[in-house]
Amino acid sequence: MTGICTGRVAVVTGAGRGLGRAHALALAAEGAAVVVNDLGVAADGAGASGGPAQQVVEEIRAHGGQAVAHTGDITTDDGARSLVTTALDAFGRLDALVNNAGFLRDRMLVNLAEDDWDAVMRVHLKGHFLPLKHAAAHWRTEAKAGRTPDARVVNTSSGAGLLGSVGQGNYSAAKAGILGLTLVAAAELGRYGVQVNALAPAARTRMTEQTFADTMAAPTDGVFDAMAPENVSPLVVWLASADSAGVTGRVFEAEAGRITVMEGWRPGPTADKGARRTPSEAGETARHLLTKAEPARPVYGA
Template identity: 80%
Template sequence: MNAHGGICRGRVVAVTGAGRGLGRAHALAFAAEGARVVVNDLGVGPDGSPGGPGPADRVVGEIRARGGEAVAHADDVASSGGAASLVATALGSFGRLDTLVNNAGFLRDRMLVNLDEDDWDAVVRVHLKGHFLPLKHAAAHWRAEARAGRRPAARVVTTSSGAGLLGSVGQGNYSAAKAGVVGLTLVASAELSRYGVQVNAIAPAARTRMTERTFAAAMAAPQDPGAFDAMAPENVSPLVVWLGSAASQGVTGRVFEVEAGRITVMEGWRRGPTADRGARFTAAEAGETARRLLAEAAGPLPVYGAG
């Protein structure tokens, strides 16, 4: 581990949901590039049910065993107190906070007609509120620093999903929350730039507890020990580390799809074919115009799992 060099040398990074999967990979990758890391994980199961204790402590142990610096944080970042204590832990342990990576989440998949209100609330809470509250508290700290004349080179990396960009059958709650993450990212990027804060989103695909059903066939297939593991979560982390470093200066308000050895800049809603008659349409005229415009427009990409 490159504890004394790398593109994040001297930076302090907080990663939520860092006890396993993508979050763990991010925490280890940041530490390898010289960052001191706050490893957050509540220790719940893949559906948010109570899980085994200590995943954050185990990752901290891995980082320290490789010569890095890290502390554990086991509070709920979807609560205001837990999110505030995440920032306080970084400041109390390392004296600063430079980068926030919002990654924590779990799944409760159901078709819409079978989706319980509690399953909706729980998933939206952990993914969307669990992004908002750490971002709010970190941003308040960085605003205070900027106003005191200590303008930070702060970075936030949020975690959306292909489900949030295109939709995913059986994941109405998750898709809505991850679409909300993109909206939050764009607003935060616009609001916080004056304080030296850059905010970008990733839409990753990798093998984790949350995706084990999706990639079950690939996981069951025999693997060549020397072959590139396209679904390894470690493939996503290099971009996250770069976005979380000072080297990403000038990049903000962007969404990147990242998996295996591929990085794509996602281009979101843009105005397409338009008709403006300068007066109110009748319903029939609006329908006729809409059909003409749709014939001129590019078709939407398919929803994951549809057809």
């Protein structure tokens, strides 16, 4: 290990299992003190237990690291505020926020209940916004007091947010919203010493091992486990460290040994008549421009 997070304090939401657990362990291994947040809910968000968060804390401590558990609901204002307070009370500072918590309630659009839409939006999108808001408020206060932080936020989107995913309209919309939130936060918070980036990971978790069972299956012994969540964590650790200085407002894909910088909406072919078109003229122009444009990438599951 390189120790690139030595002396830093990181908060990881949804860190009791899967990707969040891998991130928390990797951050601790690189010297960070970690606040392990997890409600301990089922894959669909039902129930709650403090066990998963505490287990990860004990795992970190067993390897000589520093960690505390936080089992508050980060989709509430009080829960998100207490997440930041926990870091400050336990370790005296906050340097990095890794927003990772989430669950699935997959349905085709015509079968998607309003409650399932709201629940997924709440945990993914609101569950990013509220911790980010309270962490940012702390960092702004520090900056205004002349103690400008060297802070980092790593948000978790998905290929579903980049391309869409059949049967996951709620999840895809929430993950796309996280990308927009990331861009705004990076622009607003840079003046306070905060960098904000997003990650679209592909790994084996409770949310993927059944939906994409064949792709996510663990290999036989001795073969590189491409879908192990631990493969994603090194990029998260680097983005959370001071070594990532100057990198903000970016979106990365991470899968197995591959890292990709994603390039979002950019102007493509364009035509300007200089005057209003009729609907038929607009359609003719649109079809002509589409012949020059890059073809759209397929939606997952299409």
